[in-house]
Every structure is written in structure tokens, then in C-alpha cells.
Amino acid sequence: MTGAEFLAYTKKIFLRTDKDTEIYEATTDIVVDMSLRLLADVNMKVSSALSGISSVGDYELTLPDDFGHLLGDVLIRDTGSDDTYFPLKKITKEEYDRIYHENLSSTASNRNTGTPIHYGHFAGTIYVGPAVDATDYEFKINYTDDQVAAIVAGTDPVPFTDKYRRILRDGVLSLMYKHMENFGEATQFEGDYERGLAKIQANDDFNAQDDSPVQYSGV
Numbered sequence: 001m002t003g004a005e006f007l008a009y010t011k012k013i014f015l016r017t018d019k020d021t022e023i024y025e026a027t028t029d030i031v032v033d034m035s036l037r038l039l040a041d042v043n044m045k046v047s048s049a050l051s052g053i054s055s056v057g058d059y060e061l062t063l064p065d066d067f068g069h070l071l072g073d074v075l076i077r078d079t080g081s082d083d084t085y086f087p088l089k090k091i092t093k094e095e096y097d098r099i100y101h102e103n104l105s106s107t108a109s110n111r112n113t114g115t116p117i118h119y120g121h122f123a124g125t126i127y128v129g130p131a132v133d134a135t136d137y138e139f140k141i142n143y144t145d146d147q148v149a150a151i152v153a154g155t156d157p158v159p160f161t162d163k164y165r166r167i168l169r170d171g172v173l174s175l176m177y178k179h180m181e182n183f184g185e186a187t188q189f190e191g192d193y194e195r196g197l198a199k200i201q202a203n204d205d206f207n208a209q210d211d212s213p214v215q216y217s218g219v
Contacts, residue, residue, distance in 0.1 A: 001165060003027070003155035010169050014176055022179060023172060027151040030171035030193075031159050035146055038200060043144045044071065050139045052125075053132055057108025059100070059116075061126040061139055068146030074119045074126060080136035088119040088128060096120035100129040167196030 001009065003024065010023055035043055045066075052062040061074075073087035091099070096118065102111050113133035120127045128139070151158055160168045174190035177183070 001158050001161040002153070003151050003158055004153040006151075006158045006161055006165065006168075007153065009165065010172055013169070014173055019176065023176060024151050024153075026172045026175040026179070027158065027168070028148060029175060030168055031151060032146075032148045033171065034160055034164075034168065034197070035144075035148055037197060038204070043068070043146065045143055045145055047141045047143060050126070050141065053128075053137065053139070054135060055108060056133060056135065057111045057113055057131045059103050059111070059128050059131040061119075061128060063124060063126065063141075064143065066145040066147050067124075068144040070121060071142040071144060074128070075140045075142075076116060077138045077140075078134075078136050079138050080134070085115065088116055091118050091120055093120045093122040093127070096122075096127055096129060100127075100131070103127075103129070103131055164196065164200065167193060167200070170196060 006027065007020060007023055010027075011017070014023070045064075047064050050061040050063070052058065052060050073090055075087050076085045077083070078085075097104075099118065100112075105111055108131070111131040114130040116128035116130060116132060116137070118129040120129075126139075126141075148159070149155070158168070170189045170193040174186050174193055177186035177189060
């Protein structure tokens with residue numbers, strides 16, 4: 001659905017004709033909430049090769065500009081030989097600083113180097129360890145893009161409207177009625193919204209745990 005189509009769909013219940021701007025703003029807010037609470041396919045990405053490592057002894061990787069949350073571990077490949085390795089093992093920044101304390105040296109030649117086996121994620125940076133012993137390594141990640149553009153009439157499509165338009169509308173209506181201080185209606189639609197999200201999450205969890213294909217029931 002486009003933004004205009006979802007607006008019309010919402011106004012089948014919310015009959016005010018002077019609140020279009022507020023409905024679009026509420027839609028943006030609920031899309032953000034659903035994006036953070038659900039691992040939607042539309043938000044999942046595989047990065048291109050991460051930048052930041054260009055010399056022997058380097059160990060910091062730059063995350064994509066649209067990075068939201070890391071899914072799984074850091075992938076590593078040797079572009080020279082095309083050898084692939086097991087994904088790097090995640091450790092805490094505290095563990096990283098203890099194991100790879102020599103990386104604090106400002107002189108790259110003082111750092112122990114090798115094929116990285118660990119990584120730490122801290123303050124918007126990925127730290128690999130040991131520091132690289134060659135510049136042929138390529139690092140990639142799976143991640144979520146949690147950035148959401150403001151929903152407007154021309155938005156096409158509005159996220160989540162292909163499968164979950166009713167749940168999205170319930171969330172929007174809960175915010176709109178709260179804005180209007182109609183707290184009874186707001187509570188009703190908020191409950192419907194939360195129950196809808198819970199059902200999506202239960203379906204996702206069940207599908208992930210089962211070895212055989214599972215067809216989702218409608219929500």
C-alpha cells in the first residue's frame with residue numbers, strides 16, 4: 001500500500017478528515033516500533049566489504065551508515081586465495097582489550113598480527129583480533145537497517161502493509177486516539193496492536209525452531 005492508500009484504510013475507522021498529517025506521523029512512529037521489535041525481511045541486509053583495514057596491523061572495521069543491529073557474527077574471506085574461514089567469534093570489549101592489549105600501541109609493527117579469529121563490537125566500531133597480517137582479508141556482516149523514512153502520501157510501499165496492515169493500523173489508531181485524549185479507544189487499539197505483534201513473534205519463533213517448512217497462519 002502507498003502512504004495515501006494506507007491513510008484511506010486508516011480513515012475507514014478514524015473518521016476525522018483534519019488529521020492527515022498526524023496520521024502520517026503516527027504511521028512513521030509505529031513503523032519504527034515494528035521495525036525495532038520484529039526482524040522483518042525488508043530490514044535485513046548483507047553488507048558489502050567493510051572498510052577500515054588497509055594496512056598490516058589494522059584492526060578496526062567501519063560499520064555501514066545504515067547499521068542498526070548485528071545479526072550473527074562477522075564473516076571473513078581471503079580475497080587473494082579465495083579461502084573462507086569460520087565466522088569470527090564474538091567476545092566482549094573487556095575480553096578484547098585483555099587478549100589484544102598490544103593493539104593499543106600506536107605503532108602497527110608493535111602489534112601481534114595473524115588471521116583474525118575474534119571480534120568485539122563497541123561504540124559503533126568492530127574490532128578484530130588479532131590485527132591483520134595481510135590486506136587481502138574481506139569482512140562482511142548480516143545486519144538490520146533500522147532507519148525509517150517519514151511516511152508520506154507517496155511512500156510506496158508503506159512497510160508491513162503487505163502482510164500486517166491491520167496490525168499497523170491498530171498501532172496508528174492507538175496513537176491517534178491517545179492524541180485525541182480518547183483513552184478508552186486508545187487502550188483498545190493498543191491491546192489489539194500488542195496482541196498482533198505477539199502473534200507475529202510467536203509465528204517467527206515457531207518457524208525458526210522447526211526443521212520442516214511451516215506456513216504462517218494469518219494475523
